[in-house]
Structure formats: structure tokens, C-alpha cells
Amino acid sequence: MNDTICAISTAVGVGAISIVRVSGEDAISIVNKIFDRDLTKMDSHTINYGHIVDGNEIIDEVMVSIMKAPKTFTKEDIVEINCHGGISSTNKVLELLLTNGARLAEPGEFTKRAFLNGRINLVEAESVMDMIDAKTENARKLAMNGIEGKISNLIHEIVDKLYDINSNIEVNIDYPEYEDIEVMTESQIQEVSKFIDEKLKKLLIESENGKIIKEGINTLILGRPNVGKSSILNKLINEDKAIVTDIAGTTRDIVEGQIRVGGVLLNIIDTAGIRETEDVVEKIGVEKSLNLIKDANLIILVLNNNEPLTEEDKKLLEITKDKKRIIVVNKIDLETKLDTTGLDVVKVSATKDIDILKDKISDLYNLEELNNKELTYLSNSRQISLVKKAISINNHLMESFNSGIPIDILEIDIKEICETLNEIIGESYDDKLIDRLFANFCLGK
Numbered sequence: 368m369n370d371t372i373c374a375i376s377t378a379v380g381v382g383a384i385s386i387v388r389v390s391g392e393d394a395i396s397i398v399n400k401i402f403d404r405d406l407t408k409m410d411s412h413t414i415n416y417g418h419i420v421d422g423n424e425i426i427d428e429v430m431v432s433i434m435k436a437p438k439t440f441t442k443e444d445i446v447e448i449n450c451h452g453g454i455s456s457t458n459k460v461l462e463l464l465l466t467n468g469a470r471l472a473e474p475g476e477f478t479k480r481a482f483l484n485g486r487i488n489l490v491e492a493e494s495v496m497d498m499i500d501a502k503t504e505n506a507r508k509l510a511m512n513g514i515e516g517k518i519s520n521l522i523h524e525i526v527d528k529l530y531d532i533n534s535n536i537e538v539n540i541d542y543p544e545y546e547d548i549e550v551m552t553e554s555q556i557q558e559v560s561k562f563i564d565e566k567l568k569k570l571l572i573e574s575e576n577g578k579i580i581k582e583g584i585n586t587l588i589l590g591r592p593n594v595g596k597s598s599i600l601n602k603l604i605n606e607d608k609a610i611v612t613d614i615a616g617t618t619r620d621i622v623e624g625q626i627r628v629g630g631v632l633l634n635i636i637d638t639a640g641i642r643e644t645e646d647v648v649e650k651i652g653v654e655k656s657l658n659l660i661k662d663a664n665l666i667i668l669v670l671n672n673n674e675p676l677t678e679e680d681k682k683l684l685e686i687t688k689d690k691k692r693i694i695v696v697n698k699i700d701l702e703t704k705l706d707t708t709g710l711d712v713v714k715v716s717a718t719k720d721i722d723i724l725k726d727k728i729s730d731l732y733n734l735e736e737l738n739n740k741e742l743t744y745l746s747n748s749r750q751i752s753l754v755k756k757a758i759s760i761n762n763h764l765m766e767s768f769n770s771g772i773p774i775d776i777l778e779i780d781i782k783e784i785c786e787t788l789n790e791i792i793g794e795s796y797d798d799k800l801i802d803r804l805f806a807n808f809c810l811g812k
């Protein structure tokens with residue numbers, strides 16, 4: 368497996384420098400073939416000036432970093448060539464590496480090697496990807512906590528406790544006459560099981576917030592034509608992005624914008640006003656709007672203060688009643704003809720100022736608190752589903768314990784919880800899953 372791989376690690380395009388990374392047993396000897404100084408004589412963890420050459424031709428003036436195994440990202444020899452940024456020079460350097468014995472890395476292969484060589488665990492590897500994807504300060508902090516191993520530490524703590532119990536159970540099986548150990552083991556099981564239940568459930572609840580921090584809140588602005596949806600979008604993002612007119616049916620396709628509220632990204636979608644229509648284009652728009660409801664995290668349902676509630680408004684209130692939503696009553700600068708009795712609403716005028724809507728979103732998600740919190744969340748559905756599985760086996764363990772099942776039988780559940788938790792950090796893994804996971808990384812990482 369350990370052939371030598373290479374890839375361009377910086378974004379492809381024009382920039383001050385580009386980095387071509389090489390990792391593997393032959394990294395130094397391969398680069399040495401195309402460098403005009405003798406790299407084999409250079410110390411580890413040094414950066415060296417020189418030229419990349421192709422025979423007699425000088426290709427680029429570069430700085431070459433040498434990092435010898437094992438203290439490197441992949442735990443293999445790594446050489447990084449800092450060349451002049453630019454598509455042509457960087458590609459030429461890559462091409463020379465390939466013709467001199469390196470293989471083009473697959474996406475995420477450097478990080479995969481870091482994982483397979485035991486430099487980082489799976490949660491840390493996934494956090495590396497999260498760090499690259501992080502669009503907000505909070506998302507960065509979250510990823511950094513993952514890289515630093517906060518979740519892994521919790522998992523190790525739980526697994527250690529479970530191993531302890533299992534070794535006591537083994538003692539009980541081998542030496543049934545030591546009854547005091549059995550009593551001790553029973554109280555240990557109760558205590559650890561409770562600990563697992565509390566910690567993992569907390570992790571799960573907080574992971575919802577983690578998802579918000581990482582991916583943002585997908586927000587859909589919905590309502591009848593002409594109630595002011597596009598005006599609200601424009602005001603929120605502070606830009607005239609969607610066309611606003613007094614003609615009902617102005618917005619036909621979806622219009623998207625992004626803002627940050629309390630450090631969290633809001634992906635906002637303005638939609639075509641919902642109404643029965645014979646216009647073919649508008650009809651498609653209306654269908655699109657309705658389809659978007661199920662994927663939205665938050666619905667902003669807009670009503671018009673200047674008109675009584677219509678059948679269409681009622682229909683929209685009904686369709687969205689189980690979703691997280693904010694009902695906005697717009698156009699409060701005009702005469703009130705809308706009866707909002709029984710509805711929890713935010714009243715605004717999109718032609719003036721709608722900060723109150725931003726405050727409402729912030730309150731709804733507790734964004735203020737989220738910002739000041741210590742973030743130790745699970746970052747993806749793979750991790751979340753394994754934690755759920757561990758919780759459910761733990762429930763089974765508690766039930767079995769309470770119904771007086773002998774402790775040597777409980778050992779089966781305990782072992783299964785350990786295996787499930789170990790899978791999260793990749794202590795046990797399946798090759799196909801690992802391949803799929805790293806394939807989502809970018810090239811050169």
C-alpha cells in the first residue's frame with residue numbers, strides 16, 4: 368500500500384505560492400531527481416531553497432520542505448514543494464513527480480494515511496475535513512475541538528470504564544467464591560451505565576446545535592404573492608437581490624442569500640408566492656416552493672397586515688404547523704386588516720427595519736448561548752448514528768440488569784457498546800466505509 372503519492376495541496380488557480388505535497392518511502396529520492404541540490408543531505412524538518420529541473424531546463428524556483436517519518440502528518444516521509452503559484456508551473460512540477468515514480472493521490476489520501484498509520488483517529492480525520500469546510504468562526508472552533516480529540520477523550524473514558532467492568536466480570540466467572548467482587552461489579556455497572564446514558568444523550572442533543580453551527584440554518588421564506596417575501600429577503604441580506612414589484616407573482620424561481628446571525632450562517636431562500644395559478648412558469652415556481660418545505664430547518668411564513676387572512680394563508684399555516692417557524696406579519700406601516708388572535712407573530716415593515724426578525728431567529732435557536740458554549744459536538748451522521756446505537760444497547764443493558772439477569776450475560780452488551788464506540792473513533796472499521804469517507808475529502812489533503 369505504501370507507494371509514494373503526490374498532489375497539489377493548494378487550491379488550483381493563480382496565487383502567490385502553490386504547494387505540491389509528496390508522501391511515502393520514496394518521497395525524498397523522487398523529489399531529489401528533479402531538484403538541483405542534494406536533498407538526501409538535508410536535515411529533517413528543514414526548508415531548502417533551490418530549483419525544480421527537468422534535465423537541463425529550470426522549471427521553477429522553489430522552497431522545499433523535508434519532513435522525515437515518523438513526525439509528519441502521514442507518519443511517512445513528506446516533501447512539500449512550494450512553487451510559484453500558477454496553474455502551469457504547478458502542473459509541470461506535478462507532472463515531473465509522476466514521471467519520476469510518484470502516483471497521483473486520491474482525494475483525502477494523505478489524511479487517510481494519517482489515520483491508517485495511527486497518527487489521528489477517525490473523528491479527528493473527519494474534523495480535518497470540517498475545518499476545511501468551516502465557513503464561520505463557530506464552525507472552526509467546533510472542528511478544532513474535534514481535531515484536538517475532545518470527543519475521542521470522552522469515548523476513551525467510557526470504553527476504559529467498560530473494560531474495567533468486563534475484567535471484573537471475568538474474575539467473577541473464574542472465581543465465583545469472591546462474592547464481594549460481584550457486588551462491587553454490580554454497582555459499577557449501574558454507575559457506568561448511568562454515566563453513559565447522561566453523557567451520550569447530552570452529546571446527541573448538543574449535536575443538533577453542532578449541525579446548525581456547521582451547516583447553517585436552511586431558512587425558507589414562504590407566503591402568498593405580494594406579501595413582501597422578497598422585500599424581507601433583501602432587507603435581511605442588505606442587498607437588492609430579489610426583484611420587488613407591486614405585481615403579484617413577481618418571484619417565480621427561488622432566490623438565495625446568506626447572512627450571519629450570532630455567528631451562525633442563515634441560508635435564506637425566497638420563493639414564488641403560493642397561489643393557484645394557470646401561468647405555467649409561475650406554477651412550477653409554486654410547486655418548487657412547496658417542495659422545499661420538508662428540507663427547510665426554519666420557515667418564515669409571511670402574512671400581510673393590510674389584508675384579512677385568506678384561505679391560502681390558512682393552508683400555509685396548516686402545512687407548516689409542525690415545522691420550526693416564525694410567522695411574520697409584514698406591512699405594519701399600512702392599515703391593520705389582519706386578525707392575528709391566537710397566533711404568535713413578529714410584526715415588521717420590510718420597507719423600514721426588520722432587526723426584530725433577526726432577534727427572533729437568534730432567540731429561537733438560542734444563538735447567543737450557543738456562541739458562549741464549550742463546543743464538543745459530533746459532526747456528522749455517521750458519528751451520530753453510532754452514538755444512538757450505543758445508547759440503545761446501554762438501555763438494553765440497564766433493563767437486563769434491573770430484571771436480575773446474571774452479570775456474565777450482561778458482558779455481551781458491554782462488549783457491544785465498546786465496539787460501537789470504538790467504531791466512532793475508528794479503532795475498528797470497515798474498509799469500504801473508510802474508502803467512502805475519505806473520498807469526500809479534497810484532493811491534496
Ligand SMILES: Nc1nc2c(ncn2[C@@H]2O[C@H](COP(=O)(O)OP(=O)(O)OP(=O)(O)O)[C@@H](O)[C@H]2O)c(=O)[nH]1
Nearest residue numbers: 592593594595596597598616617618640698716717
Ligand atoms: N407599505 C409597505 N409595502 C411593502 C412592505 N413590504 C413590501 N412592500 C411592497 O409590497 C410589494 C410586494 O413586495 P415583494 O417583496 O415583491 O412581495 P413578494 O411576497 O416577494 O411577492 P411575489 O414575489 O409576487 O410573491 C412591493 O411593492 C413592495 O414594495 C411594507 O412593509 N410596507
Ligand SMILES: [Mg+2]
Nearest residue numbers: 596597617618
Ligand atoms: Mg417575491
